[in-house]
Amino acid sequence: MTDDLRVTAAEPAGPDTVLELRGITKRFGDLVANDGIDFDVGRGEIHALLGENGAGKTTVMRIAYGLNRADAGEIRVEGRPVEMRSPRDAIEAGVGMVTQHFSLVRPMTVAENLALGRSGGFRLDLDAARRAVADASARFGIRVAADAVVGDLSVGEQQRVEILKALARDCRVLILDEPTAVLVPQEVDALFATLRRLVGEGLGVVFISHKLGEVRAISDRVSVLRRGRMIGTVPGTTEERELARMMVGRPTFGVERAGSGAGADAARVLEIRDLRALGPQGVAAVDGLSLSVAAGEVLGVAGVSGNGQTELVDVLAGMRVPVSGSVQVDGTEIAGLPPARVMAAGVGRIPEDRHASLIPDLSVAYNLVLERLADFRVSGRLDERAIRAHADELIERFSIKARPDDRVGSLSGGNIQKVLLARVLARDPRVIVVSQPTRGLDVGATEYVRAQLLERRAAGAAILLVSEDLDELLELADRLVVIYEGRIVGEMAVDDADPERLGMLMAGREAAA
């Protein structure tokens, strides 16, 4: 670090490749998040890393930034091997990263945040920080008020502060993790203008995204990851269709399954009309969404995560009050009702975050009765005997590998999911709202969960299945809808689904076909 707080895209001393990853492999338990990934970015280049959620894009870049450690592989910065034990090593080597969650001190000003970002020294050199902001504004078009309080800034402005922070630490490679996810369109344009000027100064940029349009608009090269594997690297001018195909792959069709449980005239059990709900940032995450599910039907909701799925499921689970719109179960309005009333209306809920849907520190037996404690009470006490008998029965019926007294948090992911599944299905719900039911489960548990859902379908339940796993959707669903930016942008029978069209719809590109 030089003494002076400079905002600069420093001259890389070495050859044209600034950051090079070789054979990066990372496992989380049984899951291979990254499988021998090679990736490089040169100076003055924007290299996009494209892939669906869970493809391993973020993981590999977190490894490059020292936030995760690779099980195998090598990282080189300007030709020199670097061991990334922590972001400190990455910063020292000249790698900067703007993660999706900003690490800014919100009550402080922009200048103060920048001054904090410097390593070493006790004195806060605010004047230098202010000069740096002015300098960045002039050179890169990064416009932020140095004395503004970060908490008052828009998300886009905060992102600029994060970029400034990275630049102030002399980074030569800047990794941006889904930078546009939080931006409005005008801010995206500003960001792209900034990125072009940064690469003009010799910086290398890694741009993580799952949006085809953006990737094509900004990148020199595009590398596509799918399920932890590097599928290939192509020029930024590649056709969207081709990129979509690389990203989504060719899912296997035609897993044998009983014929549709729903006839064309089957009763619509779940009806959602014009639903609007706010997301965490206070913006409309579900934005005029309508759909319906019939008895005996599985409706698959496809989409890249962050397009309103979480909020939709939250509303259906009674955990989020919608702004407007209607959700009816057999004609009963449930929008905005608390969870107990939603359950009473016949909705069974299996959200993506199964840990948060249970009480990990309570026993399996207690968790299984928590939704209906009134049924397990004798003369004001908990009916421990009935609770245990109930647990024994469900453990047997759903082949949960646990004892009634085991803490739910101590179980494996598959068994936790089975506990949640058992709690829900034991009540015979008319409607089942289920999100990412097999994410992270091993093959056996996955098959089991899917079989259970199909069994319910056969029994006449209306199932709304939200999943990012296209294979899963194609295997389970009768009908598919694609959710994009809080709206349904396409619908098809599962037999008519083709990956290219799905990929285009999911990426916010209206399919021509």
Place this chain on the structure above:
Amino acid sequence: MSGLLGRLPGGLGTAGGAPRLTRWSTPVLVAVAVVITFAITSGPILLAGANPFAAYGEFLLVPLTSRFTILEVLVAATPILFTGAAVAIAFRAGYWNIGAEGQLLLGAIAAAGIGAAAGGLPPFVVLPAMVVAGALAGAAWAFVPAFLRVRFGIDEVVTTLLLNPVALLVVNGLLHGPWRDPVTGFPESPRIVAAAEFPTLLERSRLHLGFVLAVVVVAVAWYVIARTPTGLRLRAAGLSPHGARFAGIDVSRTLLGAALVSGAIAGLAGVSEVAGIQFRLTSGLSPGYGYTGIVVATLGSLSMPGVGLAALFLGDLAVGASSAARALGIPSQLGAVVQGVLLLTTIGLIALRRWRGGAAVRQRRDAASATTPTEGDR
């Protein structure tokens, strides 16, 4: 403070649910904390010119050697049984009531007011009236921060804490105003009538009805938390508010209820001190029993049996500190020093346990935050 306390339930609040303390069980942890505490406090004791071992003998053992001092231990344990139970109930629900001190004072005001004005009424009318009024007063004092918390999300750690000095101001306002002793002019409320005094339990002892009441409260609290649907809801809300709400539990109502019951029990501590020990309201009625309740609840790992043991232990320490002062000529405040160091050591060990036990957890969290599907192998 809130950050520290906020970490406790994960470390402590699970007694009564399935055990989660895999590394060290809580009794071992407390025992280790006691040993470390003695090692640390031997410094100040040496500075005071006493032999640490003799001092600890006085602190812990001597109080248990005579009938009088054993009963005094129970007397000293009485108020902190109440406040310990009050704090533990609230903490178990995930409601950080730091305001037991103020709630105690409001209970004391109610008891002193009724007790002084109840001339001519029989004890079986006066005593229940004082108990009920004291509990209601404590609950009322607890209501405002609890309401602000569940309705507007205002941090109760701050509001309950800040209401403590306010309660003391109310006490002093009364004592320097309408309740000032008309004869002596001292800031003391009029003595309560004889019918309002808690009867003593044994000859030649100060041990009074309040102790029985405290034991009953702790026993009932244990039963409700461990054995009833209400208790399970409370535990669920404390362990995972989101998960509890998802399961259909009205978490706001549970928090509000826990806060009010907590305040009521703290109010009983005030009643008990007025009716059993002081027989009037003074500004020095509570030497921080409400805060000591936090120590008791923490040492007792938020379980009711633990609260009972911790209250007895600290009662022992309090009696021992004054006897040590007499026998060894060391300041009696050393008792408070030992108590304070003990609390810090305990919390430190809890944090350490979380940190060491947390390595595996961190790794998982690491994995989970990598946006890859990673929950498979838990």
